[in-house]
Amino acid sequence: MSDTVASPPATADVPAPMQRDRATTIFERSVAGRGAAAIPEAGVPGGDVAIEELIPAGLLRSEPARLPEVSEPEIVRHYTRLSRRNFDLDSGIYPLGSCTMKHNPRLNERVAALPGHARLHPAQAPARAQGALELMWSLERALSEICGLPHISLQPSAGSHGELAGLLLTRAFHADHGEEAERTRVLTPDTAHGTNPASVTMAGYEVVKIATDERGGVDLDDLRAKTDERVACLMLTNPNTLGLFDPNIAEITATVREAGGTLYYDGANLNAIMGHSRPGDMGFDIVHVNLHKSFSQPHGGGGPGAGPIAVSDRIEPFLPVPRIERVEGGGGNGAGAARFELRDGEQHPRSIGRLRGFQGNFGVFVRSYAYILSLGGDGLAEASETAVLNANYLLARMREGRAGKYLPLAFDRRPMHEFVLSGSGAKRELGVRTLDIAKRLLDHNMHPPTVYFPLLVDEALMVEPTETETRESLDGFADAVESILAEAEENPEIARQAPYTTPVRRLDEAGAARNPVIREDLG
Amino acid sequence: MSDTVASPPATADVPAPMQRDRATTIFERSVAGRGAAAIPEAGVPGGDVAIEELIPAGLLRSEPARLPEVSEPEIVRHYTRLSRRNFDLDSGIYPLGSCTMKHNPRLNERVAALPGHARLHPAQAPARAQGALELMWSLERALSEICGLPHISLQPSAGSHGELAGLLLTRAFHADHGEEAERTRVLTPDTAHGTNPASVTMAGYEVVKIATDERGGVDLDDLRAKTDERVACLMLTNPNTLGLFDPNIAEITATVREAGGTLYYDGANLNAIMGHSRPGDMGFDIVHVNLHKSFSQPHGGGGPGAGPIAVSDRIEPFLPVPRIERVEGGGGNGAGAARFELRDGEQHPRSIGRLRGFQGNFGVFVRSYAYILSLGGDGLAEASETAVLNANYLLARMREGRAGKYLPLAFDRRPMHEFVLSGSGAKRELGVRTLDIAKRLLDHNMHPPTVYFPLLVDEALMVEPTETETRESLDGFADAVESILAEAEENPEIARQAPYTTPVRRLDEAGAARNPVIREDLG
Amino acid sequence: MSGYTSVTDGERREMLAAIGVDSIEDLFDVPAGVRLDRDLDLADGLGEAEVYERLRDLASRNADAESEVCFLGAGMYDHYAPALVDAIVSRSEFLTPYTPYQPEISQGGLQAMFEFQTAMSELTGLPLSSAGLYEGPSTVAAAAYLAIGATKRRRFVVSAGVNPQSRQTLTTYAAGYPAEVTSVGLDGGRTDLDSLAAAVDEETAAVIVQYPNFLGAVEDLAAIAEVAHEAGALLIAACDPIALGILKTPGESGVDIAVGEGQPLGNRLDYGGPSFGFFCATEAQIRRMPGRIAGETTDVDGRRGFVLALQTREQHIRREKATHNICTAQALNALGGIIYLSWLGRRGLVELGELLVRRTHYARERLTAIDGVEPLHDAPVVREFAIGFDAPVGRVLDHCAAHGIAAGVPLGSEHGNGLLVAITEQRTVTQIDRLAEVLSEALGQAADSRQQAAGVGG
Amino acid sequence: MSGYTSVTDGERREMLAAIGVDSIEDLFDVPAGVRLDRDLDLADGLGEAEVYERLRDLASRNADAESEVCFLGAGMYDHYAPALVDAIVSRSEFLTPYTPYQPEISQGGLQAMFEFQTAMSELTGLPLSSAGLYEGPSTVAAAAYLAIGATKRRRFVVSAGVNPQSRQTLTTYAAGYPAEVTSVGLDGGRTDLDSLAAAVDEETAAVIVQYPNFLGAVEDLAAIAEVAHEAGALLIAACDPIALGILKTPGESGVDIAVGEGQPLGNRLDYGGPSFGFFCATEAQIRRMPGRIAGETTDVDGRRGFVLALQTREQHIRREKATHNICTAQALNALGGIIYLSWLGRRGLVELGELLVRRTHYARERLTAIDGVEPLHDAPVVREFAIGFDAPVGRVLDHCAAHGIAAGVPLGSEHGNGLLVAITEQRTVTQIDRLAEVLSEALGQAADSRQQAAGVGG
Numbered sequence A, B: 001m002s003d004t005v006a007s008p009p010a011t012a013d014v015p016a017p018m019q020r021d022r023a024t025t026i027f028e029r030s031v032a033g034r035g036a037a038a039i040p041e042a043g044v045p046g047g048d049v050a051i052e053e054l055i056p057a058g059l060l061r062s063e064p065a066r067l068p069e070v071s072e073p074e075i076v077r078h079y080t081r082l083s084r085r086n087f088d089l090d091s092g093i094y095p096l097g098s099c100t101m102k103h104n105p106r107l108n109e110r111v112a113a114l115p116g117h118a119r120l121h122p123a124q125a126p127a128r129a130q131g132a133l134e135l136m137w138s139l140e141r142a143l144s145e146i147c148g149l150p151h152i153s154l155q156p157s158a159g160s161h162g163e164l165a166g167l168l169l170t171r172a173f174h175a176d177h178g179e180e181a182e183r184t185r186v187l188t189p190d191t192a193h194g195t196n197p198a199s200v201t202m203a204g205y206e207v208v209k210i211a212t213d214e215r216g217g218v219d220l221d222d223l224r225a226k227t228d229e230r231v232a233c234l235m236l237t238n239p240n241t242l243g244l245f246d247p248n249i250a251e252i253t254a255t256v257r258e259a260g261g262t263l264y265y266d267g268a269n270l271n272a273i274m275g276h277s278r279p280g281d282m283g284f285d286i287v288h289v290n291l292h293k294s295f296s297q298p299h300g301g302g303g304p305g306a307g308p309i310a311v312s313d314r315i316e317p318f319l320p321v322p323r324i325e326r327v328e329g330g331g332g333n334g335a336g337a338a339r340f341e342l343r344d345g346e347q348h349p350r351s352i353g354r355l356r357g358f359q360g361n362f363g364v365f366v367r368s369y370a371y372i373l374s375l376g377g378d379g380l381a382e383a384s385e386t387a388v389l390n391a392n393y394l395l396a397r398m399r400e401g402r403a404g405k406y407l408p409l410a411f412d413r414r415p416m417h418e419f420v421l422s423g424s425g426a427k428r429e430l431g432v433r434t435l436d437i438a439k440r441l442l443d444h445n446m447h448p449p450t451v452y453f454p455l456l457v458d459e460a461l462m463v464e465p466t467e468t469e470t471r472e473s474l475d476g477f478a479d480a481v482e483s484i485l486a487e488a489e490e491n492p493e494i495a496r497q498a499p500y501t502t503p504v505r506r507l508d509e510a511g512a513a514r515n516p517v518i519r520e521d522l523g
Numbered sequence C, D: 001m002s003g004y005t006s007v008t009d010g011e012r013r014e015m016l017a018a019i020g021v022d023s024i025e026d027l028f029d030v031p032a033g034v035r036l037d038r039d040l041d042l043a044d045g046l047g048e049a050e051v052y053e054r055l056r057d058l059a060s061r062n063a064d065a066e067s068e069v070c071f072l073g074a075g076m077y078d079h080y081a082p083a084l085v086d087a088i089v090s091r092s093e094f095l096t097p098y099t100p101y102q103p104e105i106s107q108g109g110l111q112a113m114f115e116f117q118t119a120m121s122e123l124t125g126l127p128l129s130s131a132g133l134y135e136g137p138s139t140v141a142a143a144a145y146l147a148i149g150a151t152k153r154r155r156f157v158v159s160a161g162v163n164p165q166s167r168q169t170l171t172t173y174a175a176g177y178p179a180e181v182t183s184v185g186l187d188g189g190r191t192d193l194d195s196l197a198a199a200v201d202e203e204t205a206a207v208i209v210q211y212p213n214f215l216g217a218v219e220d221l222a223a224i225a226e227v228a229h230e231a232g233a234l235l236i237a238a239c240d241p242i243a244l245g246i247l248k249t250p251g252e253s254g255v256d257i258a259v260g261e262g263q264p265l266g267n268r269l270d271y272g273g274p275s276f277g278f279f280c281a282t283e284a285q286i287r288r289m290p291g292r293i294a295g296e297t298t299d300v301d302g303r304r305g306f307v308l309a310l311q312t313r314e315q316h317i318r319r320e321k322a323t324h325n326i327c328t329a330q331a332l333n334a335l336g337g338i339i340y341l342s343w344l345g346r347r348g349l350v351e352l353g354e355l356l357v358r359r360t361h362y363a364r365e366r367l368t369a370i371d372g373v374e375p376l377h378d379a380p381v382v383r384e385f386a387i388g389f390d391a392p393v394g395r396v397l398d399h400c401a402a403h404g405i406a407a408g409v410p411l412g413s414e415h416g417n418g419l420l421v422a423i424t425e426q427r428t429v430t431q432i433d434r435l436a437e438v439l440s441e442a443l444g445q446a447a448d449s450r451q452q453a454a455g456v457g458g
């Protein structure tokens, strides 16, 4: 935090240690004849017959796959070295807007690794997986309470999978009402995340964009104009990707509901409102929850996550299977005697069916359930409060000094857990783009905010600090941005050429797109 | 491996990222009111009475200990950051002579963490800790076979603890023969590790140094001259700290044995000879084994380790208690029915007693036993072969070029698993000391060899690559030394001022000794 | 205050003052009508030890593959994942970052993706690999979606040898694409080539098979490819990545898209997830691939580096025109996959495959030698096979479970009464013999009780 | 070739050629008489999965604190160590390096030692702390050794309240120092001050007590210090580090050297080790301290840094004149200690201590209310207490074990027939109540069988 980025190096002629490493792949480390694993003998009575006697030669591989031949120490060193070429949440502030990069409690990893979880086969008979089913059921109940909607499916593997599920539910709902053919359009605001329109297309719908008004909310006139009997669904994020809670939310949902559409809530920003406001109470039918955002599942460099959905009564019949059912014990023995069952399409004939194999990303459920147990109801509400406090405090710090001058708020309203600045001033007055500021932040050992999203903001910087950052770390971020801007007033070239201290410097992405090399050439 | 240390930095004015961090302690991060742990309520019936009603106020602390007040994310970030200021075995070659820095298999960590091991209370009744006792017994048998001595105590916590045990056993042995008073001297060669003489003193003996002959072995004349009825014990490392196997070993042990002394083998270098030669067969009575060297226990930044001892029949009666005994089942059922018992001083009245609490560093035993199971007898012998091969190959590489010129072998004989070079040539001809070469290696992202030991070698560099290094990594080390020497021919100042790229540069150790600051001032 | 946050009361006051408001409430610009004016109806937070105890208790109520001998498969398998996989993927540098949007500080993850792609491309014999999708069955749907784009057709012909969960998932997705799904049956355990030829037509976007198929049989992909390609359809094969270590590659056999469940590659069973799905294809599909793809490039100083490549396929750039909607995928699981493959190595993968073939054929012999047990087919198998019998499957499984054995996955009505039995390197010959014994007991008892029932009835 | 090495046959040949020899044998310059000319009589190496299975099987034959309710103590306690301790100490950067001889690349470990020293100094109220020794009992011997150097006397007066294992260890070591060891008894559970005063003389190097003592009683250190200091002896106290969170500090009470077992601070039980020993002392002892000590300094550019300080005390520099022979210590365990203390924090340590006091007093009341159970003393206790009864201890423990409870540690002949019962925050009131129930059953049965035996005999 007390990094002094501008101090001179100890001596010239000394490259940053990381930059000395040429990236060498595990394949390039391979030496024929090396290996790590020791595979036991088959040991079948009568000894080993030739494989060709068991499988016709025509079905066998002509050449072994050219996997690396490396010893265990080499594997450990190789991937340890790679790991050090990553910035992570434990390196410093990671205010990647819309991603809720909150601390990942190590307890959650511990409980997920218990053999009763980690080595439980997904085809185990429900009667012998009661702990897992009870855990899933309990998580469902907690999410239901948090979302304000009665029914849950944990099945979707991520937010976008939840979106697709929601749209397929919408389709099934309209089909059930005989309206599948005419309801072809899905409304999404222009602030929507890219997965929303992409999911709409995959679900066979047409995207209709709704404008954002000057206060950063849904433009009600535009919404009304576009809401008709062709509308299948409205997809909305609230607070939206600008970090703003839509003041007209009740009216928005009522409008679409009256027109016969379903209401889909993109829960990526749930971390702002847990225990304070519930999508169900806002009038939504379907909500996805990103367990890897609000519920502390580590992001893993791009997953795994999970995107459970919560739905209203009218959507419930169509929920994906399998579903979990709690069956009260007959013995009058109360809770202790309850059983948990998996129900499939036979019991739920109107279900849209499966979205994937087995029961979903159970390991993620374990972590998120541990997180909910750790925080409890009050703790979740407080987490949201602190997330909002931290964002607003950081914003207050960034309205001072040069950030206030060159990086104004895109929409001048009180944000919740994140806020979006526009770098258009910096670009115009300093000749430094949002990308340059982001890259220069890397030299400060900080992860940049989300950049160039939402699309409607010019040179957007989307900042979400989360509740687990300390005040010192927020101050450090504000100070870093201030010093970058001050430096740019003097010499914008510094930011334009940044970063300098990272394992590699700016990469030729255009070249990679023109001439994609996406696997190693093994000769 | 393909590091190019001398290439110019990407841009001036950019310090190595690590060096920007001022070292901040966890205490300095503390903010009153923060915290990580949630301690539950006592929950005793009747509610909480004041502590003063249970313990008189005069026995209570006046002020809470000023431990840090920090949240969990801060702890994780703090210690993750600290971890990155360490070089480790997974960063690159670590040829620290005498320390056997071999790869630490991750399997061993996994099995040590099993609750049946990690959460087994040491006061558990032996009948309910049969798995642990069987494991210890099995490890004892394996070590016995490897050392060529019939009896084992796993109790010592490290090599030096084993040495002390060996000397106390020696004392008990001589007392048993009515010779405790006259046998006051322990012979150690001048190449001995510092723990040997230090242990001698702690055991109430006097150190008598034996000279090294011109071939790097024990000077037989000096040994004979000093061997008389005052000798309690000879302590020897073989191969010794020069990496040389003593050709006269049989004669050496016979000499001392005839004079009535015990023979102690410092097993720090066992990694050279596993399955090829056994201390018991060489004539030794007592051997310590460093499980953290030859048997892959991770070094942990300075422990934990374990220093089991193997002893001959004549020493056995005095072994520390508790001892493990395997009791055959009465049912004629064979191995399956055997029980394992802990035997104490009542069963072993001539025992020297305990050296520590409970049964020793059991977690270390688990790891080393897993290692022995993984390699098997052949694998251990092959590990020693490869350790010796790697050392000799590296030496061959280092006899070429400048290393051969400036850093000759201290004793020109074929070494085993390690070798000792003398930097006196480099000092004289280049004005670069062994310390400078070591520090410059840090800029090459390599751990230096052990330096300035053994003491009898001027400007010593003691190199032990171990069997788990690849040939590429050995070549990389030889190349790095070559390039450092070449650079020193041009400009010795570069090495004298090195390192440049480490989190801190050369530290003021003299100042730290003069004015020791060994705890944080909390005001 | 939970131990995960750090704002003390004093700091809260100061921060509110800096913001210029009086209370946290003032920051919640939420209309009264949609404010929750009560506490969440959830239990109070617990200390770490209590949460651990609670979850340990739940975990102890599952019969996992450590407490039972597990012959379950059908897509996920109880392979041994070496400790180094866990050790590496749990490093916070891999565990905690997000998608590598800032490549300069994400080279570790990006390079691992590139290595993963290389390995999957080697396994499948196809030149393109994405960095990983969610899991197995949904990759089948993703491949089918690609086929629509590539062929502009909307009909899939799916073999009954495809895992029922994959077929169900495809059907769910196809309601949206929209597309039609047709089934063709098996003959001797493998896709019936005649029915297939009859079912494939000019409207067919893709033929979809599994390799080895749901009943364990190794399909003749080359023959199937011929049928598909003749009609201008793509061939999609859902593959077992371990089996690909010894089977003729999909690429060599003419498959256009090879997908599958990545769990067998060093991932935990985890009651079904998280794992990863892989997705490989021919060069022709490069602009239609779903998911992240890492590509090699250089930095301004000429250093080798990696970036997310071909991003113009993706939702964050192309939005409604994206080739797929996936965003958060399963990067950490795919990382586990490449580490596992590096550990197995070129030789280990073959040795493992051969071990599976031998033990699986042995197990099939052993089990089908039991009175009343019939093989469902005698096609060659790699690691899994199907047996039929006429006792109630649930009863048989219960009997085996009582003896500490999870004997197999029920086949389901489509394939008749029986079990799918899977072998891994962790299933020893002794365990297989024991399974045979217990299964034979179970069937004997079932037969007895049938006789008794018949006796009582008679 | 094991998977831990990488030299292939081809490489071996090339390397031998580079060395200039024909075979590996040529490198083994070992006289024929001491060469082992057979293979080691050990089993062949196993694959990772097989080793795992073997060790899992052994582990399953131990009744650990996860499978039993554990009231065992006597130096090591079943506290909950938060997951972050394991997560951090298993980072290879902490796990795999050796002693920080090269401080420039060991700042992480060195700073952690410095922080550890600070925390231990805070806990004990003494200005000096080493970076950690092996474990508890041997630190008592190390402190005694220091006392010889400091006082030039060779006699120790040891309270019977010191853990028997510590006394035994001291006796073992004292044979070498050499030194004489004298015991003084207890009165009302605490060191008998009159006997102590009688035993301490001009030859006494140190008085050694435990805090709280073996029977759980909190000693009055200040009173003991007076006796010791009057005779010019040092006072050594073996302390429970958790209890120090609420008890008057050794430093404030006049203790010269506070040592102890560090396991309760975030370390595993591990059937007794590895853990660490701590060693704190007054300023006067700075040049006599055993073990590594980290010190603060600056680098050539003025950056703050840490080094191994006061190395001239140590064996690698001073050899036979070293203050102690320790080299490899327990650095990783001490790191676990400072992480645990950071997690507990200023408030948590006090809360934990108070919880222990309350539950322990409750448990003592509950258990001594059982018919036939007597407290061994009624001195104040923190986390452990001793009870006596006249049934055979082994039988009582077996009965409790059959009910899933490890009821306590047998006191041993010196303190009479009974148990030492330890409480941690993991032992709930419900578990304590259950212990009382089961113990009372056990004693009832024992009484019955005594009566029966009496009946049969009469």
Ligand SMILES: Cc1ncc(COP(=O)(O)O)c(C=O)c1O
Pocket: A098, A099, A158, A159, A160, A161, A193, A195, A196, A237, A241, A266, A268, A269, A290, A305, A307, C326, C327, C328
């Ligand atoms: C607003 C918003 N919606 C949807 C998504 C998609 O969620 P996922 O990445 O889990 O598929 C994201 C996250 O990346 C998001 O930020």
Ligand SMILES: Cc1ncc(COP(=O)(O)O)c(C=O)c1O
Pocket: B098, B099, B158, B159, B160, B161, B193, B195, B196, B237, B241, B266, B268, B269, B290, B305, B307, D326, D327, D328, D329
């Ligand atoms: C030759 C030699 N002897 C003895 C020792 C002492 O062993 P330990 O550090 O385990 O006490 C060492 C290691 O440091 C050594 O290298």
